[in-house]
Each structure stands twice: as C-alpha cells, then as structure tokens.
Amino acid sequence: MNQTPKIQLRGVAKAFGRKVVLDGVDLDVGVGESVVIIGGSGTGKSVTLKCILGLLSPDKGSVKVDGEEVVGMGSSSRERVNRKFGMLFQGAALFDSLPVWENVSFGLLAEKRCNRSQAKDIAIEKLAMVGMDAAVADLMPAELSGGMQKRVGLARAIAADPEIIFFDEPTTGLDPIMADVINDLIVKVTREVGATALSITHDMASARKIANRIAMLYQGKIIWQGPVADIDKADNPYVDQFIHGRAEGPIKMAVRA
Amino acid sequence: MNPLQPIGRVFLKFLATAGRLLTFTGSGLSHTVRAPFYPRIIGRQMIDIGYYSLPVVGLTAVFAGMVLALQSYTGFARFSAEGAIANVVVLSITRELGPVLAGLMVAGRIGASLAAEIGTMRVTEQIDALTTLSTNPMKYLVAPRLIAGVLMFPILVLVADVIGVFGGYLVAVYKLGFNAANYLQNTWDFLTAEDVNSGLVKAAVFGFIVSLMGCYHGYNSKGGAQGVGTATTNAVVSASILILCFDYILTEMFFTKH
Numbered sequence: 001m002n003q004t005p006k007i008q009l010r011g012v013a014k015a016f017g018r019k020v021v022l023d024g025v026d027l028d029v030g031v032g033e034s035v036v037i038i039g040g041s042g043t044g045k046s047v048t049l050k051c052i053l054g055l056l057s058p059d060k061g062s063v064k065v066d067g068e069e070v071v072g073m074g075s076s077s078r079e080r081v082n083r084k085f086g087m088l089f090q091g092a093a094l095f096d097s098l099p100v101w102e103n104v105s106f107g108l109l110a111e112k113r114c115n116r117s118q119a120k121d122i123a124i125e126k127l128a129m130v131g132m133d134a135a136v137a138d139l140m141p142a143e144l145s146g147g148m149q150k151r152v153g154l155a156r157a158i159a160a161d162p163e164i165i166f167f168d169e170p171t172t173g174l175d176p177i178m179a180d181v182i183n184d185l186i187v188k189v190t191r192e193v194g195a196t197a198l199s200i201t202h203d204m205a206s207a208r209k210i211a212n213r214i215a216m217l218y219q220g221k222i223i224w225q226g227p228v229a230d231i232d233k234a235d236n237p238y239v240d241q242f243i244h245g246r247a248e249g250p251i252k253m254a255v256r257a
Numbered sequence: 258m259n260p261l262q263p264i265g266r267v268f269l270k271f272l273a274t275a276g277r278l279l280t281f282t283g284s285g286l287s288h289t290v291r292a293p294f295y296p297r298i299i300g301r302q303m304i305d306i307g308y309y310s311l312p313v314v315g316l317t318a319v320f321a322g323m324v325l326a327l328q329s330y331t332g333f334a335r336f337s338a339e340g341a342i343a344n345v346v347v348l349s350i351t352r353e354l355g356p357v358l359a360g361l362m363v364a365g366r367i368g369a370s371l372a373a374e375i376g377t378m379r380v381t382e383q384i385d386a387l388t389t390l391s392t393n394p395m396k397y398l399v400a401p402r403l404i405a406g407v408l409m410f411p412i413l414v415l416v417a418d419v420i421g422v423f424g425g426y427l428v429a430v431y432k433l434g435f436n437a438a439n440y441l442q443n444t445w446d447f448l449t450a451e452d453v454n455s456g457l458v459k460a461a462v463f464g465f466i467v468s469l470m471g472c473y474h475g476y477n478s479k480g481g482a483q484g485v486g487t488a489t490t491n492a493v494v495s496a497s498i499l500i501l502c503f504d505y506i507l508t509e510m511f512f513t514k515h
Contacts, residue, residue, distance in 0.1 A: 050385075053385075053388070053389060054388070055385050055388060075393070079391055079393070082388065082389060082391060083391050085389055086389070087386070087389040089382045089385070089386055090382070091381055091382060093381055093382040093383045093385065093386040094383075094386075095378075095383055095386070096383075106390050106392070107389075107390035107391055107392075110390055110391045110392045111391050156390070160390075160391075166389075
C-alpha cells in the first residue's frame, strides 16, 4: 500500500476545557478500505469522526483527506472536501420537516446535481438499494421505525455517491436482527458505490462484519490496530478485555464522572 | 479567596457571550446576501412569522387601542380635553404600542418556536447532517429566518396599527359617544407619515432581534430536551428585553432628529 491514504490522521489532539479527549491519534485509512474504530463510551470515537468532518477542529495534529490538509481550511474548500463524504448518524438525524425522498436526495439538490423530479427518482432508486419500497418515499421520517430511519439515513449517506462514508454507531439502538440487516447493507452498499468506509462502534459483532481493519481507541490514543482476523490473537490485554466484554481487566470504567 | 475573582469571572463570561453573539450575527448577516438563497424556505418562514401571527397581533392591537381610548378619556376628561383622545390613540399606537406589543407577542410565538426547532435539530445532529450534505447551516437555517423576520414584522405592525386605531374608534364612538366622523377626521389630521415610518423601522429591527435570538439560542443549545427548553426560555426572555432596550434607543434617535 504505497498510494496516498484516503484519510490520514497524525497526532490529532483535542481537549474540552481540562478534559483531554484525544491525545495524539495516528490513523491511516487506505483507498477502498473499511476501518472500524472500536472503544468504550467516552473514549473519543465521535470526536475523532467530527475532527475529520470539520465539525470540530483539533487543537493539534493534522488530518489529511486524499493527501490534502483539511485542518484550518477555509469554509469554501471545506465544502468541496465534504462533498466526498457521506455520513450515517447514530440517530439517523433525518430532517423531520422533509419527506423521506427529499431527505435522501438532499445533498444532490444542495449541489444542484439534478432537479426536483429527477431527485425523487434517484431517491427511490437509492431507497431500493437499502431494500425499501418506493411507497416510503412520500412518508415523513417521524412515521418510520428506528430501523427504517437508519436505512433511510444510509440511503441519504450514499445518495451523492460519496468516496468516503462514515458510520457513527450504525447498530446502536436496534434489535439484533435489524442490526445484522444494517451490517449487511453497509457491506453491500459500500462495495456497490466503491467507497472507503470509516465506522465507529462498540458492537463487536458489527465491527467483525463490516471491517477490513480494526483500530482500538483508548484514553485518546490508538492502542492497537490490525486486520480483523488478527483481533482474537492481538495479545493486547486491553483489546482482549474489550472484545470479550469483561468487567475485570486493565480498562477501568469510570463509574463516577 | 480573592473577592475580585468572581466578578472577573462573570465579566469574562459576559464578554465571551457578547463575542459569540456578535460573530453569530455577522455570519448570519453575511449569509443573507450571499448565494445560494433558499426562496422556498424564506417563503415558508414568511408565512409562519407573518400570516400565522396575525390573530395574536390583531387581538393584542384591538384591545390595546380600546383600553387606550378608555384610559385617556378618564385622564383627559378632568381637563375637558376629551377631543385629544383620537390624537393620543393614533400616536401611541403607531409610534409605540403597535411595534412594541406586536414585537413582544411575536417574540413569544416565533422566538420560542425558532429556538425549539433549531435546538432540536442541534441535539439530534440534524445540523451536523446539513454540513455533511454540502449545506451551510447558517445559510440554510439562520439567514432565511432573519430575512423573513425583517420583512414580515413591518407588515404585521402596519396591520396592528390599523386594528389598534380601530379599537380606539370602537370605544370612543360606541361607548364614549363621540361623533364617528369627527373622530376619524381627528385621527387622520394628526397623523403624519413620520409617525408610521418610525414605527415600521422599529418593527424591522424588532423582527431582526426576534429571529436572531431564536436562531442563536437554538443553534447553541446543548444537551437533550432540557437544553432545548433552556434555549427556548432564553430566546424569548432575551428577545423581549432587547426589544424594550432598542425601543428606547430608536425612539431617542427619532426624537433628537426633530
């Protein structure tokens, strides 16, 4: 792998007040690769994602997308870089004032890549990719169940054919079967649109299914990374404790804040 | 502990908030004049802010006009100056009560709904989602609401002026026994364009304040339902206080001009 990584993080640090969340994160995501960041709650997984998306700006370090430094970028170049991204939010984050089809084609309409009648056709096509009926297109997001909202969120994330898709806890809050359906869809659609994927999760079943490579974040640093097949022989007590979900081990959960 | 410490901390906090608000205002304003524009959203907001506020504003205005006629009669009858009632009603309504009462009522209605809507979008990550979908949330959410507020408030106040004067007329003619034609003639004779205009300028400023406060507090809300609740309260309270504060500043500007 000697080509430029799609996403490259070097020494990314971020603190909120006195609380250090990220303390020098180094991570490469190669072209077409699917990397999953695992870690407990509050270890800075979401903050890492937000630093790449530009929703937060890191205190230190560098974030490169296609070899281009994005930290401290002006808002118009930032918008250009963000066009490469698609994101599935934890709570789906659908716009509740718009019908499903407008949610799905929102990015396309914003970039004026099509008119409104074409947008609806594309939306129906993308909904079909996530296994949803055309009849859903005219419903409002509030009329859908949680799993269906996730699927619409996934359709929205892939609608503009992004080069990189981010998944923020894609299976949280879903029943095990729906979680597996979403995992399958993630694998399927990222392959179909040929995108690079970066996901964060604490659901190991999901991580094993969607990842090529897994990285574990602990106390603001990547403490282990490697191919998904190697995780069971990682020989790292922290990783071992996490993937087996044991309360005893080197990771101490802060019960009190 | 050093007794100056808390004072300093409060002062610094105040400066930080003022700075944040000014940056927000500047960014919101700059997006109102830069493409892309969202005419559909501006239209929807204009209907929301303008049309759906008409009942509230109309009822407020008619009662304000009625009570004004009644109260000034009680006062002026002691000096046998009842003839001035038409004058007092029309001047108070157009210069002062129209814009301020409409502003306060709409601050409650619109400021709260803007803060709750945008605040909910913030806590459910919809604002972050906008950013990932090539849409600047300041441009998509804030700018259209600022434009709609500034455009619709003067129209609302114009309606409030007419209804308020009519309220005064109702009480003067049907309760106090004034001659209808005389009352209308008096109203019309005393009214100058300046009176109405100053009220409309105030209205535009108040419209900006209400939209800005609703958007600012919603946009910066944190936490879940409680955060949105706090944002809503803060939006209404700060908009109301700023309306009264700017009412004085603007009145003084118009006053010293003559």
